[in-house]
Amino acid sequence: MADIRLEHIDKVYSGTAKAVDDFNLHIKDKEFIVFVGPSGCGKSTTLRMIAGLEEISGGDFVIDGKRMNDVAPKDRDIAMVFQNYALYPHMNVFDNMAFGLKLRKFPKDEIKQRVDNAARILGLEEYLERKPKALSGGQRQRVAIGRAIVRDAKVFLMDEPLSNLDAKLRVQMRKEIIQLHKRLETTTIYVTHDQTEAMTLATRIVIMKAGLIQQVGTPKEVYDHPDNMFVAGFIGSPSMNFLTGKLAEDGLFHVTGTEEKFEVPEGKMKVLRERGYTSKDLVLGIRPEDIHAELIYQDTKTAHRFPAHIEVSELMGAESYLYSKVGNQAFTARVDSRSHVEMGSDLDLFFDMTKAHFFDAATEATIR
Amino acid sequence: MLHQLTVLFKDHLSTDPTVYCTDKYTVYQLADGLRFGIENTILTPRELDLLNLLVERVVTSESDQIVTWRRRLEQPSSEEAHPFRMIHFLFEQLDVRTGEDLQQLLTSFFHPSSWIIPLTSNRLVVIEREDSVSENDLHDFFTALQSDFLMDGKVLIGQQRQSGDLAAQFRLEQAALRELPLLHIERFLPALMRLTLLSNEVRDDLIERFITPLERESRETIDAFCRANLNVSLTAKHLFLHRNSLQYRLDRLTEQTEIDIRSFEGAMFLYTLLLVA
Known part of the structure; x- marks a missing residue:
């Protein structure tokens, strides 16, 4: 269960314009929200504020009625997959996935159960003993996602997780992420600059430009009824x-x-x-x-x-x-x-x- | 700040390491590197929280060997006869429990011959003695660590030295680390270049260390080699040298400076220093 509210969120870096300006969004439980926009539009900054990696300059960030602005990142019950997904090179797949749970002092039996379960979902069962170097790009990405899902966190944050993969693999992983979300139903916030990813993955898309939300809606809504020329031009390929x-x-x-x-x-x-x-x-x-x-x-x-x-x-x-x-x-x-x-x-x-x-x-x- | 704290805590505050380096004191480090200790008994939990927020807390309770290493790093100069490379870590937020977990993780990652030296509550250095981890592995390790601990930080991969002044090298690399932007892993030379451009003092130190000891012939070699786009044959032609003589000069230069001039980074570093010298 995770009901997320972002109310009048601002991000100001000293001496510069607002990186995120009056961001308002209510994310309902089980939603797959995609933040999309060109580089520098504030989408990753917003995600990092949710994760706690960036301080929130103004506004309220609330999960299930609890204000999270000042809660330490590790106590927010959030799991994050980064763009340059990486695994501990000296650990095998099992240990890589188990590490986050060990940190949180989970009992050994439960760690094994959760890792095995995640490995089954992601088709990694036969690779558990392998080190990351012996895996393909797609398999490594699956392990990175596995590291997030074993935590069974309230919210998944994904920061352009597919951008390091080649085009073919990206399409395949996109499909797997959709299936994974359907199965786990974890509230997910996904950042991308790729409008195809946004259209295919999202239950709702948030289109951003220069720190401002341009439109929030289902993929069909933003495609068929764009609020402005930016949204109309950004969503759709070739563009309008x-x-x-x-x-x-x-x-x-x-x-x-x-x-x-x-x-x-x-x-x-x-x-x-x-x-x-x-x-x-x-x-x-x-x-x-x-x-x-x-x-x-x-x-x-x-x-x-x-x-x-x-x-x-x-x-x-x-x-x-x-x-x-x-x-x-x-x-x-x-x-x-x-x-x-x-x-x-x-x-x-x-x-x-x-x-x-x-x-x-x-x-x-x-x-x- | 220290003056105000001294007024506040009076005799309970000490800047003398022989006094504060005991269990009875909580030790802090100011931005300029100055350390002081405050007696544990008079600090209220509220004051402790406030101090932890304002200044870096220094870790003091470890094995004798770690204390010895740290002392060596803090001395004005400390000659090391064996090969070493330092990897410097700095994290934004780090509580005590996370610090312990992190140290365990680092211990499992680095070669057993390495030393992990906590410097302050959010800074530590790893001294590698034998096998060095690859930069790619270090990069992956740091990114994975970020996603587990959800915290920002930066890493500086120090210079591989065969021997030399450990303390001087440590000071230089720590200064370079400070100038790095967050979330960065950078090698020593590019980070140092950044620092050279920012600080006249560092620039003069570097010139003193790398350029001043070189003979005119070596300086000419750096200049010609860089102008010829690191092309050995072309450089040899310009200097009226046999190719092998140039190779010998380049080897000697690398030996002298411990900077590989045949690499782009090394060449850029020495060439820039030569230009500003």
Whole structure:
């Protein structure tokens, strides 16, 4: 059981701007929360404050109703897996996993039982006698996670635990972490800069930028309904396309610097009108997969036809990325590989305007 | 601070090691390295907590051999005839129980011939005599230790010496350790470079130790070798020397300074010192 509350948390290093600014989050028991954001956004600092490795400059950190700000790190009942996961080189796998329990003076029988149990969960039973040097990268990472799970701590903290693994292994370990969480149901806070990891692992994602929370929501919420341009651009790969322009009285979105006009669907138009965005600078956001190449879309009323000149095309296997421009504003379309064309070709692309997002050009906030 | 404490504790405070180095005193170290002891009987638990928070507590009760090692480290100079390397640890927060666990862990990690010398409540040095642990192993060890003890710290891997002044080497490496950022494991030379740039006093000491004893020929060799990007053939050509003569000079230089000039770090260290000398 761990119900975590972070209330108005600040982190200030002397003489610098706030590294974390008014961070508020309620993490419910059994949740898998992922902090995601670019380098320096404050995600690791927040995690380290939760672990007790960094002092909290302001605000309250509460676990199960108890204020933890001044509780020593080792007494917080938290287990942490670091980015540069490492094991004691002179100990075998069993001793590596048992060490944290020995430190806490657990009886020998219980230590053995817990380590054996963790080894079974992680598929490490046959490696218990091996030293870390005789293990592969993935096995070592599993032992590092095992060191955390034997503790049976209230909370798991993971600081980019997969970033030292190669791409293939990362995908495999991601799957294992999901299964592990399903089995153990321990409240977990996971830090990453990789939005794919965030989308696949999280029950809720916290997107951060420059020390501030940008949005908190389920992967689907933040993907489908981003609160601002930063979230819209950060989540999703390839990232969302942005076209700047103005909304005219006639209900058409005029793309800056071109004659191109996109018809805005009635529902979205109504919101934009009500919010007073007619004749104002706007940003239209559309995800690459909402730009189609199939001719079937030419009869769809809400799809805007754009005669594109394909500057670069990348065949990815099942799909193809087509890179083009509206005026001098670049965009990417993610189409079925059957619609793949060579670079330099001309092709009609259809923008599904029902999936379009509109942002205030000045504040970058989503217009809802 | 010491003055204020003396006013507060009067005769119960002593700065004389012959007085405070007994069980009756709790010993502390100030930031400038000055040590003092306060009689245990007059310290209230509250005062103890406060002092532990403000100043580093020094560990005093160990075996005679450890006391001897520590005394050697504290002397102005202390010649050591055998090979040694020191690994310096500094931790942010360390209570007594964690300190004991940590010491056990270090004992199991380092070669049995090594000495683990607690210096203060959060600082200790390991003196390696025979087998040295590899830097990679030390790195893994330190990271694993952090995840178990959940505490910040830093480690300085000292210079491998064949013999020499143990105390002087200790002082230099401790100074370099202080300048390291937290969560870092660094080798002696890069840490020392940082210190050289920060402190004129250290820079002068280093010049005195590494550059002054060198003959003109050796200095020219360092300069030419670095300018030729550590390329032996090219350096030999520039110095009008046979390749083997240059190799001999480089060997002698390494012997003299105990710094491997053929490594990038070693070359950078000697070259920078030569430039600022």
